[in-house]
Structure formats: structure tokens, C-alpha cells
Amino acid sequence: MSLQIHNTLSRSLEEITPRPGEGKSLSLYTCGPTIYAHAHIGNFRAYVFEDLLQRHLQERGFAVRRVMNLTDVDDKTIRGAHAAGIALGDYTRPFKEAFFQDVKTLRLLPAEAYPAATDPEQIARMIAMIGTLMERGHAYQAEDGSVYFRIASFADYGKLAHVDLEGQRPGQRVASDEYEKEAVADFALWKAWVPEDGAVGWESPWGKGRPGWHIECSAMATGLLGETIDIHCGGVDNIFPHHEAEIAQCECAGHGKAPFVRYWMHCAHLMVEGSKMAKSAGNFFTLRDLLEKGWTGREVRYALISVHYRGALNFTLEGLGAARTALGRLDAWRERLTDTSGAETQAEAPGSATGEFFTALDDDLNISGALAVLFETLRESNRRMDEGALTPPQARGLLNWLARVDSVLALEPEALASLPPEVEKLGEERAAARAAKEWKKSDEIRDQIAALGWAVKDTKDGQKITKG
Numbered sequence: 072m073s074l075q076i077h078n079t080l081s082r083s084l085e086e087i088t089p090r091p092g093e094g095k096s097l098s099l100y101t102c103g104p105t106i107y108a109h110a111h112i113g114n115f116r117a118y119v120f121e122d123l124l125q126r127h128l129q130e131r132g133f134a135v136r137r138v139m140n141l142t143d144v145d146d147k148t149i150r151g152a153h154a155a156g157i158a159l160g161d162y163t164r165p166f167k168e169a170f171f172q173d174v175k176t177l178r179l180l181p182a183e184a185y186p187a188a189t190d191p192e193q194i195a196r197m198i199a200m201i202g203t204l205m206e207r208g209h210a211y212q213a214e215d216g217s218v219y220f221r222i223a224s225f226a227d228y229g230k231l232a233h234v235d236l237e238g239q240r241p242g243q244r245v246a247s248d249e250y251e252k253e254a255v256a257d258f259a260l261w262k263a264w265v266p267e268d269g270a271v272g273w274e275s276p277w278g279k280g281r282p283g284w285h286i287e288c289s290a291m292a293t294g295l296l297g298e299t300i301d302i303h304c305g306g307v308d309n310i311f312p313h314h315e316a317e318i319a320q321c322e323c324a325g326h327g328k329a330p331f332v333r334y335w336m337h338c339a340h341l342m343v344e345g346s347k348m349a350k351s352a353g354n355f356f357t358l359r360d361l362l363e364k365g366w367t368g369r370e371v372r373y374a375l376i377s378v379h380y381r382g383a384l385n386f387t388l389e390g391l392g393a394a395r396t397a398l399g400r401l402d403a404w405r406e407r408l409t410d411t412s413g414a415e416t417q418a419e420a421p422g423s424a425t426g427e428f429f430t431a432l433d434d435d436l437n438i439s440g441a442l443a444v445l446f447e448t449l450r451e452s453n454r455r456m457d458e459g460a461l462t463p464p465q466a467r468g469l470l471n472w473l474a475r476v477d478s479v480l481a482l483e484p485e486a487l488a489s490l491p492p493e494v495e496k497l498g499e500e501r502a503a504a505r506a507a508k509e510w511k512k513s514d515e516i517r518d519q520i521a522a523l524g525w526a527v528k529d530t531k532d533g534q535k536i537t538k539g
């Protein structure tokens with residue numbers, strides 16, 4: 072079966088194919104965080120889905136070039152810097168650093184580039200793009216000094232969000248970056264400087280000001296990936312007006328031959344008791360909140376990845392508990408397979424049913440189908456190990472398959488190297504105690520390690536410490 076995804080533009084399943092002449096290469100643009108606060112795990116639902124997409128495309132042999140932008144100038148970042156009484160760059164820097172730490176904790180593959188909106192090169196590109204839109208009559212400067220996109224000049228406006236422009240009052244304008252479909256109106260490309268902007272502003276042919284959020288992504292996406300991008304992702308809240316505006320800007324400023332984006336993919340929101348998890352609603356958890364409560368990045372990743380990206384996902388601590396249980400089963404199985412395979416180097420290919428893990432993902436990232444194959448394989452081989460019927464080459468074959476599964480899910484156990492320093496130190500002390508046959512001391516240290524949330528198991532290859 073071919074790899075199919077749901078394209079928001081056509082609202083149907085479409086096979087992913089590279090562009091002619093591009094080999095097996097695909098470009099992927101993912102809208103990144105606005106760094107005015109710590110990203111919450113609703114944001115990370117979007118990034119984890121995008122990571123699963125990238126990893127599965129790579130597993131299927133595509134070379135993926137991914138760019139993720141960082142929005143470091145917009146209404147919210149300026150407001151935050153102003154309230155803190157510091158420069159914009161000083162305000163956003165710690166949030167940017169925290170974001171990259173979270174990316175690691177959640178095992179997200181790094182993008183090829185993380186352009187920031189305030190990079191001089193990007194600002195120059197935004198200004199050039201707005202200039203082209205002005206020349207072609209798609210933009211105008213209003214009496215407030217700001218430059219707006221004239222939506223009446225682009226017949227396709229509304230094609231992504233399926234908004235009908237009939238009955239709209241032409242010439243209506245909106246200065247803020249976010250607004251509802253009902254208020255569809257000309258949106259700001261360049262916002263004229265106002266005193267609240269303080270030191271934030273760049274010179275342009277239309278006077279001092281700053282870019283609108285939508286032009287930031289249009290300029291960075293096409294600047295780094297070219298005029299046509301294969302796949303563009305985000306959460307459903309990005310469809311309108313953000314992605315709709317990106318299409319209008321790029322298709323009006325571009326060479327007009329090809330669409331801006333071939334496949335649009337959007338994930339459903341992470342919800343909390345029926346509402347979208349959002350900073351503005353105050354119903355959010357950051358990854359840090361959860362790590363402090365003793366959950367691991369791997370558990371959060373499992374909880375976010377295990378529900379289909381377009382399906383409803385309600386965030387609960389019970390959900391994280393279920394993730395912990397599922398990972399515990401996978402870890403125990405992996406250890407059992409490792410013991411069974413011993414020093415065997417020959418691998419027997421597992422049954423063809425295991426291939427269905429990947430074909431399930433070919434079907435619009437059907438993760439439920441893929442996890443069903445994984446856990447069915449686990450159950451079946453555990454049964455055979457109970458009977459002593461699984462041979463070492465069969466166990467080795469399953470471990471090899473699991474390594475391929477891991478390259479897509481990235482749910483393998485925390486490496487020993489990532490133990491917290493205090494646990495690592497206790498581990499060394501315990502190993503020394505055991506070597507000296509000081510069994511009582513070794514047991515005491517095991518309890519100390521357990522109190523920190525880690526479990527020690529003694530195997531023939533020495534002690535193994537895993538998240539308890």
C-alpha cells in the first residue's frame with residue numbers, strides 16, 4: 072500500500088509522492104512555538120505528531136528536509152517583554168533555550184533549521200515579500216500606517232478553511248494576528264510602530280514597524296524550502312487565519328505556477344475537560360510541570376503519540392498512568408527477548424504480521440492499528456517464551472524488528488547514560504558493594520535508588536537501572 076495522509080485542503084486521503092525531479096526528497100514546514108512562555112503539552116501534541124510523521128516518512132525511505140520557525144516577535148512577545156521591563160531578545164531567550172531542552176526530553180528529531188522571525192535576513196525577506204505584494208496590487212498601506220493584505224484580490228482566499236467570502240464587507244481590516252472566521256478581513260502584513268512597541272521596530276519602505284505573524288511564516292518557509300513546499304503542518308487552530316493567510320501571501324507573491332503547499336496536515340487539539348489546552352485558558356501543563364511530578368518525557372511522548380493525530384485526546388493523569396503501564400510491559404518484553412536471544416547473532420525474520428505495524432502507519436498514521444500489532448506481537452511471543460518455544464534466533468529477529476519500530480516511535484527505555492547523576496552515583500556504589508559481596512549494603516542502596524523512582528535489576532550482564 073502507498074503512504075496516504077489526510078490533506079486538509081482537499082479534505083480527503085491522498086498518496087504522498089515527491090515532486091518530479093526531486094528523487095525521494097520531501098520538504099516539511101512545521102509552525103513552531105511563539106516563545107513568550109514555556110510551550111505547554113498541547114503545543115507538544117502538534118510537535119510529537121509532526122515527529123511521528125517525519126520518522127515514518129524516513130522509515131519509508133524519504134529524505135525529509137524540515138524547517139520549524141520560532142516566533143520571537145508578535146503581539147504576545149512584545150507584551151511580555153514590556154511587562155517584564157526588559158528587551159525583547161532578553162525576554163524570549165530563556166523560553167527558546169527551554170524549548171530546545173523540551174525537544175530533547177520528548178525525543179523530537181531536530182529540524183534542519185530553526186529560523187527566528189527577528190533574524191535580520193528573515194526580516195529583509197519579509198519586507199521584500201510585502202514589497203512584491205504591494206507592486207502587484209495585493210496589499211495597501213492604510214491611514215494607520217500599517218500595510219494590509221487585500222483579500223478581495225485573491226479569489227482563492229478561504230480555500231483551506233473553506234470559508235465563503237460571499238457577503239463579506241470588502242475593505243474591513245484587522246490588526247491583530249488572531250481572529251475568528253466570522254470576522255474575515257484584510258490582515259496586517261506590516262504593523263506600523265506604536266509607542267507600546269518600545270524599542271521593537273525595523274525600518275521599511277512603509278516606515279518603522281514590525282511584521283505580522285503570518286508573513287513571518289510565509290517568508291521563512293519559502294526562503295528556506297523554496298516556493299513550493301511538500302508538507303506543511305500545525306494544529307487545527309492554525310488553519311484559519313494563519314495558514315489561509317500564508318497561502319494568500321505566498322501564492323500572490325510567488326511565480327504563480329505552483330501551489331505554495333501540496334499537502335496540509337493538521338492535528339486535533341489536546342483537550343482538558345472539554346476545552347482546548349491553551350495558555351489563555353490557564354488549563355495547561357508544561358512539560359516541566361509533569362517532570363516535576365515524576366513523569367518522564369518518554370511517558371508524556373507515549374501519551375501524546377498513542378492517539379491518532381486527528382482524533383480527540385483528552386489530557387488526564389490517568390492517561391499518563393496508562394502510558395507508564397504500557398511502557399513497563401514493553402520494557403519487560405524487551406528484556407525477556409534479550410535474555411532469550413542471549414549471544415545469538417543469527418536472526419530469524421518475524422512473521423509477516425509484524426510488517427503490518429508499518430502499513431498501519433501508511434494509512435494516515437494509524438497509530439492505533441500500529442500499536443495493536445506491537446502489543447499483539449508482544450502477547451504472542453510472551454506466550455511462546457512461557458512455553459520455552461521461542462528460539463534465540465527468533466528472539467533476535469523480534470529485537471531487530473523492535474529496533475525498527477523504535478526508529479519510528481522513539482519509545483526505547485532511557486539509556487543508562489541518561490540516569491540522573493545521584494542515581495548513577497548510587498549505581499556505582501551498589502556495583503562496588505556487590506563486587507565486595509556486601510549484600511546488606513547493596514540492598515540498602517537498592518532501596519535508596521527505588522526511593523528516587525528507579526528500579527535495579529541484577530542480570531548476568533551486571534545490574535540494570537530503569538525508571539521504576
Ligand code: AMP
Nearest residue numbers: 104105113114116117305306340341348
Ligand atoms: P502557538 O505557540 O500558540 O503558536 O502554537 C504552536 C503550535 O502548537 C501550533 O501548531 C498550534 O496549532 C499548536 N497547539 C496549540 N495549542 C494546542 C493544543 N491544545 N493541542 C494541539 N496543538 C496545539
Ligand code: ZN
Nearest residue numbers: 102103288313
Ligand atoms: Zn506558522
